[in-house]
Amino acid sequence: MIYLDHAAATPVNRSALAAMLPYFDKQFFNPSAPYLPAKHVREDYQSAKAAIAHAIGAKGTDLVITAGATESINLAFTVVAGLDPATPHLLTLATEHTAVLSAAKPYGCELIKADHTGLIDLADFRAKLTDDIVLVSVSLANNELGTIQPLAEISEIIRLARQDRLAHGITTPLYLHSDASQALNLLDINVSRLGIDLLTLNAAKCGGPKGVGALYIAHGVPVHPLSLGGGQERGLRSGTENVPGVIGFATALADAKKHLNGNRKKYTEMVELLKKELGGAFSASARSSLVAPVVTGRPRSSSAVAPHDLTKVENAPQVIFLGNPKHHLANFLPLSFPGLDAERLVYKLEEQGILVSTGAACAANKATKSHVLAAIGLSDAEIAGSLRISLGSTNTIDQMPIVARALIDVVSAEIARQNH
């Protein structure tokens, strides 16, 4: 089995699991208990938090540990709680993860456009950054495309907007939140350098355990707790601390950071190999503006295939490499075989022992078309034929020819089936 869906879930890496184990049954004490073994657990917990924070250029006390990215995002968005949702105070990108869009919705939210590669439209951002906006939320890297957003430019625009407000006596604050779920183990992140006020982290996407996340909160950003209770995490997130989870998160993140450059190089090589093989077999393009594959025989029912599709050479299956060729996570290869049914491709690839996905894995995305791919202007046929390959710790370069071969076989068979 070759697993190519690390953007959906990663196995807990060996060192992280080994680090966690003693905290389940030996150092299991409640970190708030008064005896020494419990105090040691508290110290270990705080060291782990400090290590996680260190990886993003912050201090342990800047982090609030949560149950995952979704909770972190919702916690971040409380900075606009209490404001009238009739006027949008929150600005986010149309291509954000469902967790961001769902959490943003009740607050009244304006969407920034993205270009066909998934990059934020900075002109549109500037235009929509009115004086009512309190929070801007832009993910570090998109979860379906792997497109990396220009956070430094975004935060510079925000800095200028703050200055402008100040100059005009406008006291409305302005904060920048970024969901770094997908990027944490592939990019070197420094919150101060990037000018980020709130950063969402997720253990389960970088070799840590599920059910653990964190929110970095810059000093003075007025976040409100989602839950009240025993006052843990500076009162911002009550409940007995998930000690093994945080230990595992810290260990996995340290491991990812240590191999950052090596991994980036390795994944780039793998992705290039895949693209070369697929590009050799199919008519390839790096843009989403090209035509869909030709269909001969009986006409296809999909109205999304425009007449000009038929101008292509017959039986030349087409692959489109999605995302941004320059600003993308090294381990992402989002692609589309327009006109094919990606769900069938997933199924057929699985028969060959290859696991890929059609996009984000969450309950809300079942049987609906990707809002991300729609937002970057892909046609229905391109969306229906899109796959997300995301590499990770389980992959080796030797697997890539096998993957390419399987993809070529499966796609060719599907084309043949359609043309039958």
Place this chain on the structure above:
Amino acid sequence: MIYLDHAAATPVNRSALAAMLPYFDKQFFNPSAPYLPAKHVREDYQSAKAAIAHAIGAKGTDLVITAGATESINLAFTVVAGLDPATPHLLTLATEHTAVLSAAKPYGCELIKADHTGLIDLADFRAKLTDDIVLVSVSLANNELGTIQPLAEISEIIRLARQDRLAHGITTPLYLHSDASQALNLLDINVSRLGIDLLTLNAAKCGGPKGVGALYIAHGVPVHPLSLGGGQERGLRSGTENVPGVIGFATALADAKKHLNGNRKKYTEMVELLKKELGGAFSASARSSLVAPVVTGRPRSSSAVAPHDLTKVENAPQVIFLGNPKHHLANFLPLSFPGLDAERLVYKLEEQGILVSTGAACAANKATKSHVLAAIGLSDAEIAGSLRISLGSTNTIDQMPIVARALIDVVSAEIARQNH
């Protein structure tokens, strides 16, 4: 080391940990992913949920998995969200856990009295159950005293109140929430039989992992999500499912349920042995109304020791067994050595290898006196001298004479030190 603070934290039991392990690094898939191994993970997750639900007489679809009891309680309390907090709509017991009291506060909350054993004052409850009340929250068993509340009687009162409202054309709904964190592994709970609408469960108190809990929600109870996102848990709790955590919870709970009667018997025997030994060494009482220990020599500074304390025989250290002698969790032995400093006792007992606590372990309770013991009418001296012994899987009957000996030695030494 003898650990006597299972109410604060339990080690993950061996079978639970073994059951969890494969889900960290082998069956690590995102339960929402489209390929078969992920679907198997989803099935396993749902089976585990069904098993947890089964243990309380419910169905898996009645449960929402959370990150622990605090989140479950906060989720339960959303049934009164949106109502005007100026009029209390929530009724809870003065002796509830800090998580309950803190979560209740913003909603406007009336407190029901408890008697000196921690039992709910049913007359006070009836009096305060006005037609404005929408939610009643009473824990199954108190976390400091182990006192078990008469949930069946409480739900009968609620049933009659509902009938009464109906008869008078009052449409305000009325729900019963119970926090079963401490009771889950010691009582046989059936939500239908007990007439409970919302039940908070906690994995970490019954041999499962930290960071996992659940809320049972009876059909039609209008709970609102605390976080929005990918729509997991029927949209009530978004975020990728904590699969290993839920597998561990289910396994631990099944194990606890299997040994329910045996454990109850075992703990009862241990507690009786301790009480007998301590009662033999000290002047014992089962009530909190008795006098504090005598202090000779220089007068103590604590104003909490009333003059009548001095009527006792000199140098007769006193132990008071707290809680309800009849309705209590078998593994709880809350006790007080009035006039002594329990924090010193904890420290001195730790030197003897015995770990106990002074009460609830959470950030909010540090360096403050127990609100639970204050609510049942204990004097400051009684509160200051109170310890909570809570037995669990790590304890054996053979440890009890050692514990009793250490307690007697430490308490005697403290008395001697005070009298010096």
